[in-house]
Amino acid sequence: MRKSYLFVLAALIAVSAYSQKKPKINAANSAREKGELAEAKAIIDEAIVHEKTKDDAKTWYYRGLIYATIDTTSNADIAALSDNAMEEAVKAFDKAHELDPDEKGLYVTGNMGIPTLMSQQISEYYSFYYNKGVEGFQNEEFQTAVDNFISASMVMPEDTNAIVNAAYAAHNGELFEQAVELYGTAIDKGASSTDLYYNQINIMISGLKDNEGALALIDEALKVLPNDPNLSKQRISLLIQLEKVDEAKADLTKAIENEPDNADLYFSLGILLGETEDFEGAKNAYVKAVEIDPDHYGANFNLGVELINEAQDVIKEVNNLGMSKADQKKARDMQPVIKDKLKAALPQWERIYELKPEDTTTIETLAYIYNNLDMKEKFNEMSEKLN
Structure with missing residues (x-):
């Protein structure tokens, strides 16, 4: 028994020693x-x-x-x-x-006796996934591209190229929620292209139909790019759509102070004032936009609308008059006012026609004005164009 015990003990010691190697x-x-x-x-x-x-x-x-x-x-x-x-x-x-x-x-x-450093091997590891991402993108296999670009980014987190390309791949594949997240990640990692902000915001508006979310993203972007005019304009546009008019007006006023020669800002102000039924203010804003940029179609068109609406308001008032002698006299007295309003609107609509001669609304409006001003030849010209 003693001999057997000693053998087992020796075996245990040997195993213990081996495990500590x-x-x-x-x-x-x-x-x-x-x-x-x-x-x-x-x-x-x-x-x-x-x-x-x-x-x-x-x-x-x-x-x-x-x-x-x-x-x-x-x-x-x-x-x-x-x-x-x-x-x-x-x-x-x-x-x-x-x-x-x-x-x-x-x-x-290696076999040639040339050392390969760890940093080089990590770079090769990164390239393995990055190249697979590029291949997936080229084959329009966008989710595959996204996954591989993300893997490349995990290998070298300090590099932003892979995560930026992951965002582009998701965007192209209409993987909108993932694209928004990846654009955000790229920005957080220090990628500095303004397109990253624009793309992220545009996806939120057009892809996800989330204007509130887009507004929040614009506010974050403006912390980094406080003087970016495109972001400021888009913020104003969203505020108008979200019916946050007072906030939009304050933003526009500030933007115009910074860019007094920006026709787009006056155009946006005109839209905003029109939304609040300050039609005179809207008209003045459009006039200012056109003074700055005579070819600004939006401002020219909206100015024309404001001018024709002034004539339409008088016409509606006439149409609402009764049949009494006093009402009939008032209607006759208001006819020159209508003609004056239409004459005032005419040059503006002819300018709009110069800018876009194929626009149906413009042709119809000119035909209406010419007809009411007894300009038969011009009326016939517009009528033929409509036909």
């Missing part, structure tokens, strides 16, 4: 290079918890290489070795850099 991290990398990933993974998984190797930068470097290889393999059996290979690879590379910030010992030597 330092893992051979170089063997792990050699196994990786030979394609023996299961063995490489087993060694490196033990090395990151072993007292003698867990604080060695090269342990984590090799782990990053091993898990990156598992992540990018086309071999299903190897890929099955880990459910989160990319996450483990990125964490390992980060840990290696933390332990060896200068990365002096973090390289492998």
